Amino acid sequence: DDVSGLSPGELLAVRSWLAFYGDNYEPVGKLVGRFYDANGTPTEALRQAEAAIEEALRFQAESEQRKQQFPPCNSEWSSxxxxxxxCSRQSGGVNRDWTGVPRKLYRPGSRGSHCVCVRATGPPWDQPDSTEHSDRGDLENPLLEEYEGCHPLAEQCVLTA
Structure with missing residues (x-):
């Protein structure tokens, strides 16, 4: 019953499991142990687990927001x-009114990159109402890098070995 080492995704799975049982079964009591004391009072371990789940929910929301800004590219490989x-208007499972161009996205603290679709016109994502911008969408984001050998505004990029 120690959840302190679980990843954010695993914590959200526990939360989903708890919600399922809460929605489908009548509570009959509380188990004395790590999460409840002999009086049925929540312990510090339960408060820490709940805080970790809240943090996982925030992480999930931030991740979803990043996916809206930088949807994953479609990709295929053959020898x-x-x-x-x-990029397409639905790549990465994100429906939107723009297509975008492929770029490598580097995340701070992460090794490597992954392909995302980047809006190439209009204001940057975080300044949707801005009238003073370079009309390059998010292309100037410092976490992005062009694919070498690909046209900067091409909607697809082919890399040969």
């Missing part, structure tokens, strides 16, 4: 053609 990345 004959190499890697192909492309």
């Amino acid at each position: 004959a053609k190499g890697s192909r990345f492309w």
Whole structure:
């Protein structure tokens, strides 16, 4: 019953499991142990677990917001053609009114990058109402890098080995 080492995704799975049982079964009591004392009072371990779940929910919301800003690219690989990345109005499972261009996204504290679709026109994501911008969407974001050998505004990029 120690949840202190669980990842945010695992904590959200526990939360989902708890919600299922809370919605489908009548409570009959509280188990004395790590989360409740002999009087049925929540322990510090329960408060810490609840705080960790709240943090996981915040992380999930931030991740979803990042996915709206930088949806994952569509991709395919073959030994004959190499890697192909492309953007569409639905790539990454994110429906939107723009297509975007493929870029490498580097996350602070992470190694490596992954392909995302980046809006190439209009104001930056975090300044939607701005009238003073370069009309380059999020292309100037410092966490992004162009794919070498690909046109900067192409909606697809093919990388051969």
